[in-house]
Amino acid sequence: MYDYISIHSEMYFTKIESKLLEHYITSNLGFVKVSHLKFIKEINGQFVKATGIAANPNGSYAFNTLDGIEEINLIEIDVPSYIDEIIEQALSGIASAIAKEFSWIIDDDHGLS
Template sequence: MYDYISIHSDTYTQKIKVEVLEQYLTSNLGFAKVSYLTFLKDVNGELVKVTGIPANPNGSYDFITLEGIEEVNLVEIDVPRYTDDILEQALSDIARAIAKEFSWIIDDDHGLN
């Protein structure tokens, strides 16, 4: 099991505005904003954290602090330490929804069995 699921634009070139990501996560997927570019949601009794991140063309983090970031090209969903089939399915559904909304891709080693 991996620690997170990565969803990003193809070759990390397409970026979205922070406000667009925030609106989608809170209004469409039911996440609550807990800090800048960080969102939480209770999924089957586990807190799931989603973070918007600016990445360089290699997919590496390209920031010192998230404050002031205006666009992102990577979203990470933290996978809780203990998961079951129901939680894994919910995480997959969230990842697919984000990927579909922004026409992004989910990494092959996406964090789920």
């Protein structure tokens, strides 16, 4: 099991276009697109993955592929198993920036101390 930071619209109601997320996360946050709605960034020697997801109103989801998903209401950022203060601060900054940009919420149980 791994920890992750969950950022989503209130009550998972509002969705954003996948193109908008892609542009913001690559242009403003320095992630590299790996595949549709999957991004990666190296922070202090550790790779951090971010994924855009279409969730139901309860925040649940199940998918085999993200291909064809054009709107999302949830972003998960995987927290690496090794984390130091530099990585933790960077992840907090990324999560806050995404939440602010889209007027979304960072879950209280967000994977960071």
